[in-house]
Amino acid sequence: MTVTPGWYMALAVVLFVIGLAGILLRRNALVMFMSVELMLNAVNLTFVAAGRELHSIDGQMAVFFVMVVAAAEVVVGLAIIVAVFRRRRTASVDELAELRG
């Protein structure tokens, strides 16, 4: 029984859906942000598995660039969370309802 790239795709789907559940069900901005990272990881796994299946190294290049963008995103996102926390003393997205009509 060999492990085909389809297995990795299925595992990536599971991880992606768990990350999406974190975004939809949690209310802590930090945990939601970590869920985004998990979803990016799941997509990276599909890139690598597809690159192996298609005999192309471009999948790994895509993973490389996704990682760079994710690093930049983490820096700015965490800075925003800290700035919001300094002003509002909370990391819960439910309490950030300033624009509510």
Added chain:
Amino acid sequence: MVELTLFIIFGLTAVYGAVTMVWARNPVYSALGLMLSMFSVAVFYVSNSAHFVAVVQVIIYAGAVMTLFLFVIMLIGVDKAEDRVEKIPLQRPLALGVLALFGAGVLWAGRYVWVTGPVQGVDPVNGTIEAIGSQLFRQWVLPFEITALLLIIAAVGAVALALFKDEEAGE
């Protein structure tokens, strides 16, 4: 056989870490669960012969990014218990339904070849530093330079956000 064993062990580990991340009340546990998940994904990179990407995953993601997350968790405090009461009506059942539909849809779409297209190369891919580097500085050199710009903008933005003085908070 080795790959199957690795897949089962680290697949379960990755899912366990991910579920821990979503489920844990304490954000530190969430961060550690995510770290576990990222290490397991690095193992899958190795078994897909993406060696350099696996090393980068461990150093950048599990190392640098998660350290940054833990710093921020410690900075803004973990003692604030999260309110688990959902305020939006029907949010949870709708979310679970959408998740199930989405997962089933992706798994169904993944059974067809038109998603990935035909096989391109001849040789099996081997993600050594040499292969990645030569590709990076030939075909992908412009995106690579643009990432330098992106990182500078991100660093400047983070510094600007950190320097932001806040009069209304009054402390």
